[in-house]
Amino acid sequence: MPNKTAKPAAKATVAKPAAAKAPAAKPAAPKAPVAAAPAKTPVAAKPAAKPAAAPKVEEKKVVTQRQGFKANEFVVYPAHGVGQILAIEEQEIAGAKLELFVINFIKDKMTLRVPTAKVANVGMRKLSEPALVKKALETLKGRARVKRTMWSRRAQEYEAKINSGDIVAIAEVVRDLYRSESQPEQSYSERQLYEAALDRLSREIAVVQHSTETEAVKEIEAQLAKSPRRANAKAEAADGEADSDADGDTDDTDGDDTTVADEAA
Structure with a gap:
């Protein structure tokens, strides 16, 4: 007797298109050797800010004779008596020049500065003859x-x-x-x-x-x-x-x- 159970026909298999193969990875280029970072040059410490210089007030210039009076000469200053001229200074104060007699009164332990232009006004004189x-x-x-x-x-x-x-x-x-x-x-x-x-x-x-x-x-x-x-x-x-x-x-x-x-x- 014929086999009644016939086998179903095999299904046709549709072939799937093969997926495109990814291109092979290129070999990595060799890395260039990295140069070692140069050592950092130590930065010199900044010098501390200098204190502001005091404004220049005067400049002294020593002279030897003015108004007929000389350095180291004894004179009479009416208000204080006999004194000795230690020096004759020329000073510049605020842009103006000023000449001064520096007179020392040893006994009184005092030093006096008198403008040379005012010696006549104050009565300063030489020692008596x-x-x-x-x-x-x-x-x-x-x-x-x-x-x-x-x-x-x-x-x-x-x-x-x-x-x-x-x-x-x-x-x-x-x-x-x-x-x-x-x-x-x-x-x-x-x-x-x-x-x-x-x-x-x-x-x-x-x-x-x-x-x-x-x-x-x-x-x-x-x-x-x-x-x-x-x-x-x-x-x-x-x-x-x-x-x-x-x-x-x-x-x-x-x-x-x-x-x-x-x-x-």
Whole structure:
């Protein structure tokens, strides 16, 4: 008998188109050797910012002579007495040139700068000539001249003479305010003015005569002792006391230590 179970016909298989093959990968190009990075050059540390320089104020230029005065010369500055010029400087301040005398006052431990253009105004002068010093010493031998005015007014006149820088005027103050041991003591203000005048006078005499101040003071006091008034001081003091007893008061109306003999002089 025939086989009834017939096998189904085989299905036709449709062939799938073959997928395109990917192109073969190209071999990788050999890598160029990488150069080693150069070592970093150390960076120098930045210098710290310099502090701003102070503005230039002045420039000094030393000169040796101006207005007839020289460096190292002794001069008389009326307000302070005898000093020595240490230098003559030319300074530039804010664009303007200025010449200065640098004066040292050794005894006062002071240095003063005076514009050369103002020496005439302040009365600065050279040391006195020996002949003028002799005249000042002769003045000390004269009679004291005391005005009959209030002490305050006389004190102003004495001070003006001391600060005038005139050696003869200063000698007059020394003469008028000097008191010997036999005379009444001075008041405090009189003593101050006397010592100031004596100091100015003795300093200049010492420099002019190339001696010490102590020697100059002795010479001044020796001249004062030669005054006829000093020689007869005791007699005049006695006469003054007698006049005072007779009148019942003194002629010293302004309350200072001026004696009757002073007023008469």
